[in-house]
Amino acid sequence: MNALSPWLLTVNAQLNSPDLTAIYEKDVAGYHFKVYLIGDSCWLVASWPKRNRIAFRMAYSPNDKLQLKKIAEKDKKVTFHISSLIGEYQSGLQLPVGNSLVFRLKATLKTSAPLLFPFWPRDIIPLGAAGSDLLAEGDIRVSQVGNRSGLLYFNLSRPKAGSVLYLQNLTALADYNQQTETSAGNTVGGEWPEIGFALPPTLKNKALEANKIYTLGDAYIALSEEVPVDEPAMVRQYLDLLAAIYLQLPKPATTYKHWPDTLQKGLKDLTESPGCWNQVDGNHYLNAYVCDYATPPEIMVQLAVLLPLLDYVEWNDSQLAIMKKIKDGLPAFYDQKLRTIMRWHPKVADTMDGEEEHKKPLVMDSWYLNHPLLNLSRLALKGDEVAKKLFVDSLGYAIKVAHHFNYTWPVFYKMDTLEVIKAETQPGKGGEKDVAGLYAHVMLQAWELTSQKRYLAEAEKAALKLRGLGFELFYQANNTAFSAGALLRLYKVTKKVVYKELSYLCLANLFKNVQLWDCNYGYGRNFPSFFALFPLNDAPYTAVYEEQEVFCAFHDYLKHAEGQDILPAVRLLLAEYIRFVVERAVYYYPPMLPKEMLSEEVKTGEVDASLWIALEDMHDGWEKSGEVGQEVYGAGNAFGILPRHYMQVEDQSFMIYTDYPTYGFSPKKHRPARFKLAGDGRLTSRVMLVKTKKGKMPEFSVTLQDSKETIKGKKTKEGHLEFTVAGDSEIHINWK
Structure with missing residues (x-):
């Protein structure tokens, strides 16, 4: 047990007093809820x-004696209407309903004076057994x-309970x-046993105004009797409880964004802006960042843009000259001596100043080898012989590296000697x-391309290295998402349940790193941030490239999950992200x-x-964004979204759009769609x-499967027709 503060000792003694009388109590599904008013707090x-x-x-009102005015139940x-020296509280308790064991605690305060809060205690105390x-x-x-x-997310182990x-709806604190x-x-964390949410301390001369209502907390809490016995049970519980809370959590309204226009603007600037391009040895290469001429071309950057472009041209049945430009430069990244692709363009790798430890000719960041191989394999499976x-x-070099490190990769290593340059992300945290x-995904692609079973065996050996990593598995978001998809595919191929469970482990790590609240303060009021995903465990910002690739990986996961027995929580959370x-x-x-x-310093x-x-980067509402740079390798953003969310209908003046992923769109010319x-x-x-064209759109009939009743839509000011439909529905669209 860690050292305790006087606040916790006092409250623990008060809540264990035999003379304590509840001001409210209720039994729900075998759980017992009691509310107490003691001194300066209501519990x-x-x-x-x-x-x-x-x-x-x-x-809570420090060193006060709270007064209950009334209790209203509906x-x-x-x-609970409560008076205090700092103002008038309304503390709400929303009890669990139906089969869900999720309850909500929301507190608002109408301030009695301008207030500063230099300290606020955390709001959870694990009391232990009754009578102790x-x-x-x-x-x-x-x-x-x-x-x-x-x-x-925590488990109570002694006494076993x-x-x-616990999820604090931080949107409400804006x-x-x-x-x-x-x-x-x-704001949510702490050291056991003093845990939970604490209001951020106020700054000098930044007081709450008098006679104004502020939300001081809005918590959603899910309880379970289960103490997970192993990692798979823990992961399933986490995903199930998170989905249960998510269903009740207030979510911001979304608006339609016309991605075809955004894509064309992005394509024009990507193609025509000189700041996006560099030239080496007669070939054109994309810069990593706009006007970043100091960094040599990277193979990851070229392929990270090329693959979404390929998605788009396949959807649109078109050609883009920019794709040939990128493809023509790819062979130059192959090193005949090492028999592998390189991260940096070999002709200019020695121009780097080496100020950062990874910016040296033969230094490889572990994922930077496997990620381009994954994208090359995708091109190869589509028939590209150069990529194949x-x-x-x-592949031989990639396998050699995997064996050398026993499928446990460091952060940086030397490509020729395999000397470790940086072993761990942080001391004691591993590589x-x-x-x-990610490597398992590459090997699965190699197996699919060549039918050689040794690659499937490699994929299995690597995948099993993920067991036991718990919530420490995540290094970079897109790679964790690709891992999830690879593990689901391994499960489908081998029928070994361990791989499906490990795919859930990857997804749980991803959902640990999202932002389930909207930052509606400061600059954050200018852009939505609900359900944003952070690229690294400790990254202070969300990033376009990783989000775009996770988005595509989640689409792929759901396609592989079709017809499979997958956790409902997984289907729900992936579609909502x-x-x-x-x-x-x-x-x-x-x-x-x-x-x-926008940041003045880049x-x-x-x-x-x-x-x-x-x-690249979107920050907390009090910080400016774009300080890392304008990310050319994130240019696949629109090209990934458009083909996955717009369905074309041949020779018609409309497209079908959904903001959820879809399965089984019928051929373009068949009706009903x-x-x-x-x-x-x-x-x-x-x-x-x-x-999509001027003039009137056809008359539509939109129905659900096995229903003759049409769904009514509403016309937008742009002339589109909009419907709201439950997830997991089959939709039929006819027109005349």
Whole structure:
């Protein structure tokens, strides 16, 4: 047990007093809820069926004596009206409904004076067994890092009781954060047993205004009697509880973004802007960042843009000259001596200044070898012979590296000697742990391309290295997402359940690194950020490239999951992440943002606010964005979204758009058009008939499978027709 503060000792003694009387109590599904008013705090004490207890603070006024004015109960919601020296509280308790064991605690305060809060205690105390003043012991599995979800997932192990997923709806704190100029980042966490949410301390002269209502907390809490016995059980519980809370969490409304226009603007600037290109030995190469001429061309950058372009031309049945430009330069990355593709263009690799440890000719970042191989394999499977040769000729080296490091890759190593340059991301944290899954994906592609079973065996050996990594598996978001898809494919091929469970482990790590709240303060009011994904465990910003690749990987995962027995929570969360990417991703482009929120200092290259090339980085609302640079290798953003969310109908004046992924779209000329939405039927998707030509659109009949009743849509000001449809529905669209 860690050292305790006086606040916790005092509260623990008070809540264990035999003379304590509840002001409210209720039994729900075997759980017992009691509310107590003691001194300066109001507490909810929840008891498991085995009588172990946990306390959540509902109201607080330091060194005060709270006064209960009234209790109002309606529709499973109980509101406690409480007077204090700092103002009038309304503390709401929303009790669990139906089979869900999710309850909500929301506190608002109407301030009695201008207030500064230099300190605020955390709001959860694991009390332990009834009749004992010994605090419970437990293990924190997940807590908030930076601006990620205000989330705490923990198990109570002694006395054995169960598990808790606690999610603070940080969106609700926007008025507090705006007024006090504080961030909602790093507000949920703590050290056992003093855990939970604490208001960020206010700054001098940034007080809350008097006689104004502020939300001081809005927590969603899921309880379970299960203490997971192993890693797969823990992962399943985490995903199930997260989905249960997500269903009840307030989610921001989305608006339709017309991606065909965004794509054309981005294509024009990518093609024509000299800041996007460099030239070496007669070939053209994309810069990593706009106007970044100091860094040699990287193979990862070329392929990260080429593959989304290929998605687009296959969808549009068109040709892009830019693709030949990129392809022509790829063979130059192959090193005949090492028999592998290289990260840096060999002709100019020695021009780097070496200021950063990875910017040296023969230094390889572990994922930077496997990621380009994955993209080359995708080209090869589509019939590209040059890509096939580069891929197959590099496989021996990739396997050699995997064997040398026993499928546990460091961060940086020397390509010729395999000397480790940097072993760990941080002391004691290990190297790039998710590269084992990325490598497994590469080997699966090699097996599919060549039918040689040794590659399938390699994939299995690497995949099993992910066991036991828990919530420490994640190194980089896109690689963890590719790992999830590879493991699901391995499960389908081998029928070994361990691989499906490991795919869930990868997904759980990804959903640990999202932001399930909207940063509506400071510059954050200019762009949506709900369900944004962070590229690295400790990254202080979200990034377009990783988000775009995770978006595509999630689409791929859902396609492989079709017809499989997959956790409902997985289907729900993947589809919702995709829906919000389609809403948010356009705000990575600087023309969508006010110039005053763009950083004046740029780490790499330059930022041109008029250019439709995405910023790498979006920050907390009090920080400017774009300080890393304008990311050319994130240019695949629109080219990944458009083909996956717009369905073309031959010789017609409309396209079909959905913000959920879809399955089984019928051929372009057949009617009615049929397709099925992914996701969960408890949530809804936007379906639109998007006008593509002048003049009137046809008359439409939109129905669900096995239903003759048409769904009514609404016409938008642009002339499109919009519908709201439950996830997991099969939709039929006819026209005349």
